[in-house]
Amino acid sequence: MGIQCSKFTACCWNSQFKATVLEAPDVDAAENDEMSEVDGLPSFREFTLEQLKNATSGFAVENIVSEHGEKAPNVVYKGKLENQRRIAVKRFNRMAWPDPRQFLEEARSVGQLRNNRLTNLLGCCCEGDERLLVAEYMPNETLAKHLFHWETHPMKWAMRLRVVLHLAQALEYCTSKGRALYHDLNAYRILFDEDGNPRLSTFGLMKNSRDGKSYSTNLAFTPPEYLRTGRVTPESVIYSFGTLLLDLLSGKHIPPSHALDLIRDRNLQMLTDSCLEGQFTDDDGTELVRLASRCLQYEPRERPNPKSLVTALSPLQKETEVPSHVLMGIPHSASVSPLSPLGEACSRRDLTAIHEILEKISYKDDEGVANEVHSMFSIIKNYCMALKYLLSIIYVLLSTCIFNWTYMQFQLCSCCMFCSLQYFFLYSVQLFICSLVLCFSYANHLFFG
Numbered sequence: 156m157g158i159q160c161s162k163f164t165a166c167c168w169n170s171q172f173k174a175t176v177l178e179a180p181d182v183d184a185a186e187n188d189e190m191s192e193v194d195g196l197p198s199f200r201e202f203t204l205e206q207l208k209n210a211t212s213g214f215a216v217e218n219i220v221s222e223h224g225e226k227a228p229n230v231v232y233k234g235k236l237e238n239q240r241r242i243a244v245k246r247f248n249r250m251a252w253p254d255p256r257q258f259l260e261e262a263r264s265v266g267q268l269r270n271n272r273l274t275n276l277l278g279c280c281c282e283g284d285e286r287l288l289v290a291e292y293m294p295n296e297t298l299a300k301h302l303f304h305w306e307t308h309p310m311k312w313a314m315r316l317r318v319v320l321h322l323a324q325a326l327e328y329c330t331s332k333g334r335a336l337y338h339d340l341n342a343y344r345i346l347f348d349e350d351g352n353p354r355l356s357t358f359g360l361m362k363n364s365r366d367g368k369s370y371s372t373n374l375a376f377t378p379p380e381y382l383r384t385g386r387v388t389p390e391s392v393i394y395s396f397g398t399l400l401l402d403l404l405s406g407k408h409i410p411p412s413h414a415l416d417l418i419r420d421r422n423l424q425m426l427t428d429s430c431l432e433g434q435f436t437d438d439d440g441t442e443l444v445r446l447a448s449r450c451l452q453y454e455p456r457e458r459p460n461p462k463s464l465v466t467a468l469s470p471l472q473k474e475t476e477v478p479s480h481v482l483m484g485i486p487h488s489a490s491v492s493p494l495s496p497l498g499e500a501c502s503r504r505d506l507t508a509i510h511e512i513l514e515k516i517s518y519k520d521d522e523g524v525a526n527e528v529h530s531m532f533s534i535i536k537n538y539c540m541a542l543k544y545l546l547s548i549i550y551v552l553l554s555t556c557i558f559n560w561t562y563m564q565f566q567l568c569s570c571c572m573f574c575s576l577q578y579f580f581l582y583s584v585q586l587f588i589c590s591l592v593l594c595f596s597y598a599n600h601l602f603f604g
């Protein structure tokens with residue numbers, strides 16, 4: 156049963172949350188393999204700059220999707236490959252990856268990951284000064300948009316729980332594949348796919364560092380060890396996971412120190428999003444606050460690992476049978492009839508694309524229709540030919556009769572045998588010549604078409 160947030164303030168909070176950190180055993184490889192199956196996704200490849208220029212209409216401004224595009228040194232574009240697959244292209248600043256080999260090595264390594272909790276990396280491009288990454292395109296915006304800048308309705312509690320579980324599963328998968336270091340984990344790195352399911356951006360797995368240990372960050376709330384050493388570790392990622400739990404609980408990006416103060420003072424009403432009133436129980440609220448506190452431990456070793464996050468979050472899930480797009484209230488791609496490539500080309504009024512598609516597809520697909528049309532035309536042609544011969548015969552017979560009648564009027568006398576014979580002879584010659592003409596034109600048709 157749901158409770159009011161004020162009741163939630165009475166939830167117990169004590170030092171046991173700080174003291175106990177249950178570390179789950181290492182991730183089971185078989186389980187991960189099962190999770191990593193992604194149907195119909197091509198393997199990682201290298202693209203030419205020309206291909207990515209074509210896909211993004213020459214990196215057109217209207218294709219920029221980065222929500223903080225003007226300020227950010229790296230820009231993300233949406234685009235479409237020749238095979239109509241939609242992609243997100245991250246174009247790095249020229250200084251980001253000076254060494255092309257290092258960039259390629261990193262991209263190829265991240266490109267081996269395949270999991271439906273990730274925006275999988277489809278390829279990269281490394282030509283001249285250009286460094287580009289290509290990932291699956293996520294059409295339903297970022298967590299930041301849905302959590303902090305929602306327009307129609309706030310994100311439901313059940314969906315918030317699903318987001319953190321998917322995120323924990325994504326981190327668990329990456330860790331199991333030796334990529335535990337995720338950079339700048341924040342609400343802009345979580346994107347929603349066409350089904351409204353949350354996914355972790357693979358762009359956060361690619362960051363350059365001169366010494367392989369020190370990284371720059373654009374996190375608003377950095378882990379304490381980063382402030383001390385300038386270095387990030389897998390435990391730093393869990394700290395950022397804790398800040399994301401606070402984001403989801405509060406609907407705001409509040410400083411962790413402030414949140415921990417509120418938790419210590421048992422002032423949880425201030426911590427939780429007022430939009431969530433009545434949507435969660437005491438126990439669930441307490442459990443999530445407890446988990447956030449564990450992730451935000453000052454000592455990195457006291458924070459949980461991704462596996463134990465999954466274990467803790469799985470039983471909290473609500474409305475598991477309801478699809479994400481329903482919980483999110485977004486239109487589903489399956490309910491909108493997708494346009495065929497030809498339909499899309501027509502809607503864009505792209506004559507070149509229409510011509511190419513017709514050349515590629517129509518000639519093959521419409522071969523049967525073309526054959527039928529062709530045979531229909533030959534039948535009509537044959538009928539026309541027959542009609543032509545019939546008309547020729549009628550014409551010859553008629554003209555012969557007229558000729559004979561005229562001839563008789565002027566030449567014949569009524570009793571002369573000679574005249575009768577002459578008449579018969581002329582008539583036969585005319586018939587013979589007519590037959591010859593007909594035979595000749597038919598033979599002409601047969602042999603020369």
Ligand SMILES: Nc1ncnc2c1ncn2[C@@H]1O[C@H](COP(=O)(O)OP(=O)(O)OP(=O)(O)O)[C@@H](O)[C@H]1O
Binds near residue numbers: 245274358
């Ligand atoms: N696969 C994707 N599909 C759709 N949009 C994406 C995708 N990946 C990223 N974006 C958009 O681009 C924005 C920037 O993504 P990115 O991962 O580059 O973050 P960033 O903070 O700019 O990274 P950095 O500063 O490390 O370069 C995201 O917030 C999102 O709006």
